[in-house]
Amino acid sequence: MRSTEQQAFTAPHGIALRYGMFYGGDTARIRPQLMKRRLPVADGGLLPWVHVEDAAAATVAALEQGRAGQAYNVADDEPATFAQVFTAMARSFGAPPPRRLPAWPLRLAAPLVVAFAMDTNLRVSTAKAQTELGWRPAYPSYREGVVAMARG
Template structure:
């Protein structure tokens, strides 16, 4: 198939593009930066520079590409997490998940695209119903005020994509990425790895928030499965072992050769960084990926972060 990947130069694009090319697909990949076109070409994609917030730029690129599938991987999450300025840090990604999604969907409909696959996020599942949610679970309806705009942007993306009637709309709720090309890897410059090494990524409160993680190559292979044979709706993409922050974060620090993470009282973090980061660290729910395994035959190469941290960070 001919596949148009919006945001192909991001973390997942570096793994998704070569997997698709290896399977015989033709890939057109967008980037905002001319400096990244050579890297996309080296991966096997035809690069195109697109401003995802300009509807005319998006419509023109999609019309020229004439794809059968559009994959929405647009984010603006590079750089170190700034928990003291959560709203400002997330603003660009929020616009890509709202305005950017709408522009891509309009272009897809005009071009007769049959399938639309979009990146969502599993970190903000509704904070009730047990430690692990399946796809029947919804995005948290009452998030902390300082993160409400970002959660609403996720909700907008999912509703817009899965609500299309002219094609197959698929939203992938990914767990937290780790591995080469992400912020958690053994590569120089990996931003979260550096923060963990400096003990600036602490366990907040009791660290009881449950996170689902996924190696970036597994996230890419799940996306390939959704592109090739997914059904309209939502799929969770994560490994088989959701775990509390207090369990997985010390293991990650150990795998990186760093000192154990500090422990910081929740009220202090709430005062300095707001309620959103505290909620993620203390109330988050994990997700089950049984649906994508059952329906699409996907299986992660790293079924647990325990081996993934020791074998898959390089």
């Protein structure tokens, strides 16, 4: 990540944005999967999340207000596990809760994804983005974001 940011900073007005896990832009693909319980979840680590509309707003704010050579975290206010987010999505869509699996079969199927999604606890501060860019997420947590996702 540092190497990528350093490359961005070599540009005349380079700014780096560190986004949380995206959600909200793929309702047409995720809803049927959740309805059929085809997205199993397992307990895992806490990750920062950001609705795609909030990510877009932060990107615009960074282009308009950001300072060259700076990095900004872009995430909502509540880290969550994949299980929490996808369970909330299912509830918002009126789908049954996702199947819960132990970690070991998921580790066999997708070891790198699982290592990141289940073994990582990452909390970030967005105070700098809020202060310097004037950005705040419209969806303060995945809870509000998935409700909007289901409506939209």
